[in-house]
Amino acid sequence: MNPSFPTPSCWLTHRVSYGETDAMGVVYYANYLHLFERGRSELIRSLGLSYQVVEERGFFLPVREAQCRYLAPARYDEIIHIHTGLSGKTRASMSFVYEITNADKNITLARGSTQHAVVNAQGKPVRIPDWIADLFC
Amino acid sequence: MNPSFPTPSCWLTHRVSYGETDAMGVVYYANYLHLFERGRSELIRSLGLSYQVVEERGFFLPVREAQCRYLAPARYDEIIHIHTGLSGKTRASMSFVYEITNADKNITLARGSTQHAVVNAQGKPVRIPDWIADLFC
Amino acid sequence: MNPSFPTPSCWLTHRVSYGETDAMGVVYYANYLHLFERGRSELIRSLGLSYQVVEERGFFLPVREAQCRYLAPARYDEIIHIHTGLSGKTRASMSFVYEITNADKNITLARGSTQHAVVNAQGKPVRIPDWIADLFC
Amino acid sequence: MNPSFPTPSCWLTHRVSYGETDAMGVVYYANYLHLFERGRSELIRSLGLSYQVVEERGFFLPVREAQCRYLAPARYDEIIHIHTGLSGKTRASMSFVYEITNADKNITLARGSTQHAVVNAQGKPVRIPDWIADLFC
Numbered sequence: 001m002n003p004s005f006p007t008p009s010c011w012l013t014h015r016v017s018y019g020e021t022d023a024m025g026v027v028y029y030a031n032y033l034h035l036f037e038r039g040r041s042e043l044i045r046s047l048g049l050s051y052q053v054v055e056e057r058g059f060f061l062p063v064r065e066a067q068c069r070y071l072a073p074a075r076y077d078e079i080i081h082i083h084t085g086l087s088g089k090t091r092a093s094m095s096f097v098y099e100i101t102n103a104d105k106n107i108t109l110a111r112g113s114t115q116h117a118v119v120n121a122q123g124k125p126v127r128i129p130d131w132i133a134d135l136f137c
Numbered sequence: 138m139n140p141s142f143p144t145p146s147c148w149l150t151h152r153v154s155y156g157e158t159d160a161m162g163v164v165y166y167a168n169y170l171h172l173f174e175r176g177r178s179e180l181i182r183s184l185g186l187s188y189q190v191v192e193e194r195g196f197f198l199p200v201r202e203a204q205c206r207y208l209a210p211a212r213y214d215e216i217i218h219i220h221t222g223l224s225g226k227t228r229a230s231m232s233f234v235y236e237i238t239n240a241d242k243n244i245t246l247a248r249g250s251t252q253h254a255v256v257n258a259q260g261k262p263v264r265i266p267d268w269i270a271d272l273f274c
Numbered sequence: 275m276n277p278s279f280p281t282p283s284c285w286l287t288h289r290v291s292y293g294e295t296d297a298m299g300v301v302y303y304a305n306y307l308h309l310f311e312r313g314r315s316e317l318i319r320s321l322g323l324s325y326q327v328v329e330e331r332g333f334f335l336p337v338r339e340a341q342c343r344y345l346a347p348a349r350y351d352e353i354i355h356i357h358t359g360l361s362g363k364t365r366a367s368m369s370f371v372y373e374i375t376n377a378d379k380n381i382t383l384a385r386g387s388t389q390h391a392v393v394n395a396q397g398k399p400v401r402i403p404d405w406i407a408d409l410f411c
Numbered sequence: 412m413n414p415s416f417p418t419p420s421c422w423l424t425h426r427v428s429y430g431e432t433d434a435m436g437v438v439y440y441a442n443y444l445h446l447f448e449r450g451r452s453e454l455i456r457s458l459g460l461s462y463q464v465v466e467e468r469g470f471f472l473p474v475r476e477a478q479c480r481y482l483a484p485a486r487y488d489e490i491i492h493i494h495t496g497l498s499g500k501t502r503a504s505m506s507f508v509y510e511i512t513n514a515d516k517n518i519t520l521a522r523g524s525t526q527h528a529v530v531n532a533q534g535k536p537v538r539i540p541d542w543i544a545d546l547f548c
Contacts, residue, residue: 023158033441067478077326170304204341297432
């Protein structure tokens with residue numbers, strides 16, 4: 001879809017459930033952030049780690065900012081695709097971008113981004129450990 | 138509404154949001170269990186405790202069974218009321234019943250129940266501590 | 275898992291997202307009803323129809339009753355399986371049963387059921403049309 | 412909290428439920444957009460209209476863009492306040508800003524914004540009808 005999409009990236013396929021829709025008959029706007037999280041988890045997983053392991057080792061990636069542009073609605077039973085890429089990385093933060101498309105990947109339904117801090121179990125910002133940073137080289 | 142509703146009990150008022158509805162234009166069926174939780178929390182709070190304190194003291198009340206009958210739909214922007222009562226208590230479990238009504242409390246929208254175990258932080262079933270049991274006398 | 279599970283039936287695989295969990299670290303109890311809906315949609319789809327088409331033809335299957343027993347928790351990032359079967363059918367209602375298992379299908383996490391009315395666009399109960407009933411023979 | 416917050420504006424009080432939290436023990440990030448919708452509905456209601464009536468008259472305000480900065484977590488059972496204001500209005504769009512605070516209104520938990528198109532029942536952009544625009548003068 002997007003030749004300039006940052007790497008590493010991955011695609012995740014998702015079926016829209018009835019519970020994700022609202023009275024307008026389309027996916028409720030807050031649920032796109034939930035879909036972004038599914039994409040983000042899949043990206044980390046596709047690089048050989050699980051976010052569950054990140055937490056087990058005492059690190060957390062709370063969201064500091066999220067943003068979404070809604071371009072076209074998604075409806076019940078539709079297959080959609082979530083494209084997730086790493087857009088940036090500093091000593092203590094990570095940023096992801098997202099693109100959600102229809103089944104044929106020829107219509108972009110939404111575009112968004114999230115920024116995450118890296119914190120320890122006490123919620124204190126810490127430097128990204130190498131075993132996370134190295135995944136995204 | 139219901140003269141035989143068990144005590145202690147309490148009422149909680151709730152405004153239906155757009156995000157709670159689905160493509161049928163009514164509150165999505167799973168969200169009623171979420172409303173039951175709001176009612177249950179309010180009942181515990183109305184008796185002078187918070188479920189947060191229960192957890193801080195190392196006790197948890199995971200749901201073992203939940204059930205709901207859907208009698209009439211609730212729509213966006215409606216005021217609804219959640220009536221919650223304690224229906225039973227054993228050495229290691231508690232049961233609650235729920236009734237959700239329209240704004241005027243003359244139409245019952247849903248009726249349900251939940252059963253809860255009492256467990257410690259390790260998830261092991263334990264006897265209900267007195268400071269919980271005594272609340273519901 | 276269950277030799278007596280009713281047919282027709284189908285399996286759907288689901289990855290637990292972070293947004294489906296709660297502060298206890300496990301899938302929030304109301305979300306199981308959302309998973310049941312995913313299983314139910316998949317069963318209808320596996321028989322050659324989509325629930326979306328059912329609605330486009332003017333029929334709706336609102337839930338009249340739902341029930342769930344919670345046997346073991348599901349955690350973030352887990353693969354789980356949703357087994358859905360048709361357990362009953364009358365002139366104007368349909369019933370489904372559900373079993374949710376861990377990734378290896380050797381632990382049952384939850385069991386549940388839903389009963390549905392068949393109504394028209396005005397919400398009036400109607401006889402199940404043959405093109406739905408025949409699917410489940 | 413914020414002397415430059417745009418008017419008209421309103422406050423809505425909300426109790427954090429268990430179902431709104433995630434495994435980190437805090438309100439899941441997507442749920443803030445759900446809270447923004449509660450605030451937005453309340454603002455429209457406080458001005459003498461209901462968004463339900465807007466839809467009944469054939470107008471819809473789908474979200475075109477949403478954004479949220481997460482400053483401090485909200486936990487189960489907390490009372491929080493949602494401050495919503497109209498930040499802009501063009502011939503065919505409306506923008507809102509949001510601030511979510513703790514119970515004492517001395518800590519800002521989140522800040523965000525949404526932009527909305529005005530469309531008819533066919534999803535076509537239309538000019539804001541006077542009876543909506545006049546509310547926000």
